[in-house]
Amino acid sequence: MTKLIFATGNKGKLKEVKKIFADTEFEIVSLYDLGVVPEIEENGITYAENALIKAKAIYEIYKLPVIADDSGLSVEQLNGEPGVFSARYAGENCTYDDNNRKLIKELEKFEKPHFAKFVCSAVFFNGKEIISTFGEFNGEIISEFKGEHGFGYDPIFVPQNSNRTLAEFTSEEKNKVSHRAIAFEKLKEKLLQTKIYG
Ligand code: ITT
DSSP states (O other): OEEEEEOOOOHHHHHHHHHHTTTSSEEEEEHHHHTOOOOOOOOOSSHHHHHHHHHHHHHHHHOSOEEEEEEEEEEGGGTTTBGGGGGGTTOTTOOHHHHHHHHHHHHTTSOSOEEEEEEEEEEEESSSOEEEEEEEEEEEEOSSOOOSSSOTTGGGEEETTOSSOGGGSOHHHHHHHSHHHHHHHHHHHHHHHHOOOO
């Protein structure tokens, strides 16, 4: 097995990405497995920059191949917000619930539907090579919470052509269609094609 450290403190992401790599020769090692989940300052302007900042920070500690993702929600009527600030939309140390309530409140003054998309920029870094991929997932934000699965904005995000929120999807269903699934499936393919890992 080839070890790949996943540079995330987000357990929801970790669960999803572990499943995506489950059928490969890659073993996803989490920061929790390693016992330290460092605070990394995400001061990039784009998702791709932030993903690489996380990957490089963890590579510098362990000198092993790393994958990372930076992701978020872009709402059309809010000109793309919360965007790269999705994790801290309602302020430092806020909960997913705080973020969802703030978003619903912000959207009260706009007509429905509130079109939105999740985006995910995934990256691999092994000290030399960088591989980046991207995934998007369209839907709309609703003003009530539904479902118990997933994390983050999933309970208020209804994917296009669905009548359920993403939190009502099972993890298997979400992992077939989500922004993260798209980005990491592409990353997996590129890693297998190029054989540069290690
Ligand atoms: P790491 O940086 O440690 O990976 P994080 O949660 O801070 O974890 P990001 O900076 O990439 O990750 O912010 C992503 C935020 O966007 C996340 O906290 C959610 O609020 C939201 N988000 C991203 N993907 C999501 C998904 O699949 N479902 C729901 N919300 C999502």
